[in-house]
Amino acid sequence: MGNKAAIPDIVIGRLPIYLRALNRMIQENREYTSSHELGERLGISSAQIRKDLSHFGEFGKQGTGYNVRYLYEQLRQILKVDREWLMAVVGIGDLGRAIAHYRGFQARGFRVAALFDADPAKVGERIGELTVLPMSQLVEEITRQNIRIAMIAVPASEAQSVADKLVEAGVQALLNYAPITITVPPGVRVQYIDPAAHLQHMTYYLTP
């Protein structure tokens, strides 16, 4: 765990998938698993799983495999989701609302803690325990709660300026649902969700 830079980013990207599978195995009351079984479930070679995990330590036992719960906890620690991260959602349209309602983040280390929208008609609306706040309160509220992650669910034309505001407020990780690549200063992470891009990736392989 010492030298972060030494671990390939692509390996980090697979850990959440392992975590997802392990979580499922816990629900199924499975006590032990193997790289082979995990690989089978995930469509990944067992060698890759062993190699990925070996970057962080020795979690398994020869002849036995991995203790599901132990490996789960180790990966949670590695990914730093053995705690709860607060998140802001900006843009409370159809998608932002679905995200705000979504109960699935909690079990994976996250909680939506603030909602923002530029539309005065939406400001003040209550969703679950939260009230939609105006953009003018963004910096204050994000600072107050020490929120470090935000999800962007505004139209593409607004995404860059919203990202700029969030970064200014101190947010360090952005999950952008708008179909546009945004630019952020070094030190800020961005990930993208673009279903249409995934669909287009698949249509390439479909016969006309």
Added chain:
Amino acid sequence: MGNKAAIPDIVIGRLPIYLRALNRMIQENREYTSSHELGERLGISSAQIRKDLSHFGEFGKQGTGYNVRYLYEQLRQILKVDREWLMAVVGIGDLGRAIAHYRGFQARGFRVAALFDADPAKVGERIGELTVLPMSQLVEEITRQNIRIAMIAVPASEAQSVADKLVEAGVQALLNYAPITITVPPGVRVQYIDPAAHLQHMTYYLTP
């Protein structure tokens, strides 16, 4: 374009991103662009963009760059999104509803053409021009409209069985929003959308 297998899948995965950027440039009335400019916008090296495109032909002109509209149309053809693909959505909860309402698919080659849910309380509900249908009508309706793409927005526990039904009905491409890896027969493509996985990828890099 002859030998499909020769083009790396990772290259195909970047084409939608290029398309997205080109679309934006069209909106900005830009007539020409260069691999350098595109790379700048997307955070990708210009060499990579040139190399990716060179798999499919020679779209640019030395000294000038790429005609934005021409390259856009070429990529649309390559990805087969110069037409409209019909899609089904299964699971009309918060997320399924947002997807069904979403107007952004149209411009990128897709249209939601059928909605399904297992809950009798949701069946019959109208969303836009569509009525939510019961699962019992899935095969019939997908066959009737010759739908070949589906989006899965049911709970994780249901995703595999829903995928099985869809494949049985003839669907060849699945976009799965449920946080679980699903197994499909060869010839069927699957892509995943898992925001929590993206978030966990980013928290790894955040300081505690």
Added chain:
DNA sequence: GGAGAAATGTGAATAGTATAACAAGCCTAG
């Protein structure tokens, strides 16, 4: 208690990707 089966972790070998670098072509300006 020992044989055999199963599974890990890892170094070596293979495969795949990305970057660098440049010849060749195109455009503009004077």
Added chain:
DNA sequence: CTAGGCTTGTTATACTATTCACATTTCTCC
């Protein structure tokens, strides 16, 4: 018309990722 500055497509090089293969350990079962 030509010089100079750009930009492509591509070949060569460097880098990264995946798979292979095996020594080693553990467990089970007779």
